[in-house]
Amino acid sequence: MYFWQFRVYQRPLLRPLQTHHGLWQIREGIIIRLEAEDGRIGWGEIAPLPEFGSETLSAAILFCQNLENPLSITSIFSIPEQFPACQFAFESALEDLNIENQSRELEPKNYSYLLPTGAAVFPCLDDILAANQTNTYKWKIAVNSLPQELKLFEKLIDRLPRKIKLRLDANGGLSIAESKIWLKIADECKIIEFIEQPLPPSQWLEMLQLSQDFTTGIALDESVANLRQIEECYQRGWRGIFVIKPAITGSIQGLRNLWKKYPLDLVFSSVLETNIGRKSALRLAQEYPRKERALGFGVQQWFNNSDPDWLEKLWTTSANN
Ligand SMILES: O=C(O)CCC(=O)c1ccccc1C(=O)O
Ligand SMILES: [Mg+2]
Numbered sequence: 001m002y003f004w005q006f007r008v009y010q011r012p013l014l015r016p017l018q019t020h021h022g023l024w025q026i027r028e029g030i031i032i033r034l035e036a037e038d039g040r041i042g043w044g045e046i047a048p049l050p051e052f053g054s055e056t057l058s059a060a061i062l063f064c065q066n067l068e069n070p071l072s073i074t075s076i077f078s079i080p081e082q083f084p085a086c087q088f089a090f091e092s093a094l095e096d097l098n099i100e101n102q103s104r105e106l107e108p109k110n111y112s113y114l115l116p117t118g119a120a121v122f123p124c125l126d127d128i129l130a131a132n133q134t135n136t137y138k139w140k141i142a143v144n145s146l147p148q149e150l151k152l153f154e155k156l157i158d159r160l161p162r163k164i165k166l167r168l169d170a171n172g173g174l175s176i177a178e179s180k181i182w183l184k185i186a187d188e189c190k191i192i193e194f195i196e197q198p199l200p201p202s203q204w205l206e207m208l209q210l211s212q213d214f215t216t217g218i219a220l221d222e223s224v225a226n227l228r229q230i231e232e233c234y235q236r237g238w239r240g241i242f243v244i245k246p247a248i249t250g251s252i253q254g255l256r257n258l259w260k261k262y263p264l265d266l267v268f269s270s271v272l273e274t275n276i277g278r279k280s281a282l283r284l285a286q287e288y289p290r291k292e293r294a295l296g297f298g299v300q301q302w303f304n305n306s307d308p309d310w311l312e313k314l315w316t317t318s319a320n321n
Contacts, residue, residue: 001070002034004093006046007314008061011274013302018117020142020173021051027272027303028057029085030064031314034071034093042097043311044089045277047247052225054085054248077251084226084250091252092280099283106282110291112136112167112267113298117143119152125159136165136193136294142173146181157191165193165294172200172222179210186216194241197221204233211240219243219267227254234262243296246281247271259288269296275305 010028017024032044046064050056055063063083068075076090113132115121117140139156141149160166168182179198186192194217199207201223211218219241224230227250230242244266249255259266268285270278278297285295307313 001072002036002094002097003070004032004034005315006033006064007031007318008057009274009314011303013272014304015116015302017272017302018120018143019140019169020171024272027274029273029277030057030060030089031274031276031311032064032089032093033315034090034097036097040097042093042095043276044091044093044096044280045247045273046085046089047271047273047277048085049225049245049248049271052222052245052248054225055083059083060086077253081226081228081250085248087250087254088247088252088280089277092277095252095283096280106279106286108282108285108295108297110134110136110294111298112138112294112296114296114302115139118149121152121156122159125156129161132298134294134298135163136167136298138167138169138196138296138298140171141168141182142170142178142198146178150181150185153185157189160191164191166191167193167196167219167296169196169221170198172197174198176203176206176210180213183210183214183216183218187214192216194219196243197223204236208237211238217241221245221269226250227258230258230264231262234264239265241265241267241293243267243269245269245271246284247273247277252280252284255284256287265293266290267293267296270299272299272302274310276311 008030010026012026030046034042046060048054048057048060063086076094079087111134113134115137182195196219204223207218217240221243224233224242225248242264248271266288
């Protein structure tokens with residue numbers, strides 16, 4: 001049995017993140033602390049993303065308020081699938097508690113750096129390129145009109161070195177006609193690694209068609225936000241890329257089982273979680289045997305990570321449980 005506590009956190013983004021889903025200014029979530037009878041401690045994080053179909057923060061808080069304490073391993077593995085972010089948090093806290101070698105390097109060398117959206121990329125682009133070792137970058141699209149965005153895109157690729165690969169993430173915000181235009185340009189310019197979620201999840205068949213009509217890869221993200229959706233898309237014929245956000249996908253063990261069962265092409269990706277969720281997600285990404293894809297964890301620039309005592313402060317200044 002494990003005694004456990006939780007705390008709700010709020011973390012401002014250094015500048016708002018603009019995506020097709022809107023402007024994001026504050027990351028909110030819950031930190032979980034599990035304690036074993038022998039005193040070992042494990043940390044986990046609930047970082048919901050309701051726009052992707054996960055539970056909301058308030059649903060997660062209610063869930064925590066009603067969960068038994070102490071908690072058994074069986075109840076951790078019985079968290080219902082409507083709470084994928086909670087499943088991830090409690091399973092990762094349990095794994096954290098059982099990990100022997102905590103000092104293993106987890107930060108990826110091969111990551112995809114998330115660029116500022118739209119024209120905001122230009123003033124800082126040279127500094128970003130100079131400060132990063134990586135060759136993979138991601139830029140959000142479907143936030144401005146297509147003609148505006150195409151102009152910005154041309155200017156952007158003019159300023160990127162030849163060796164660089166770019167991911168374009170539409171967050172489901174393009175029409176079919178716009179997707180075809182982007183894919184045609186991507187096929188021609190040969191710098192695009194993939195276009196991520198061009199259409200909303202309701203247009204899954206149309207995305208399947210697009211993936212067959214163009215050379216540039218399509219990555220599903222919003223369409224494959226949890227284990228059930230990943231399996232369904234594979235079984236219905238998706239052989240393209242799957243963006244996996246471990247913090248909202250659900251059971252960690254369930255995700256391992258899926259990539260052992262099917263030959264999935266996975267890109268691991270952040271939900272702007274804190275270092276607690278990040279560590280668990282990166283550990284999982286290290287276990288995944290195919291290493292060619294850059295990890296979508298180049299997002300540290302969105303937060304002030306300079307306070308080593310943030311967790312201790314969170315624990316002593318608020319009392320949720
Ligand atoms: O995947 C990445 O490279 C960066 C992370 C990212 O884009 C993201 C971060 C938070 C929420 C949604 C998304 C997204 O992929 O749509
Ligand atoms: Mg995405």
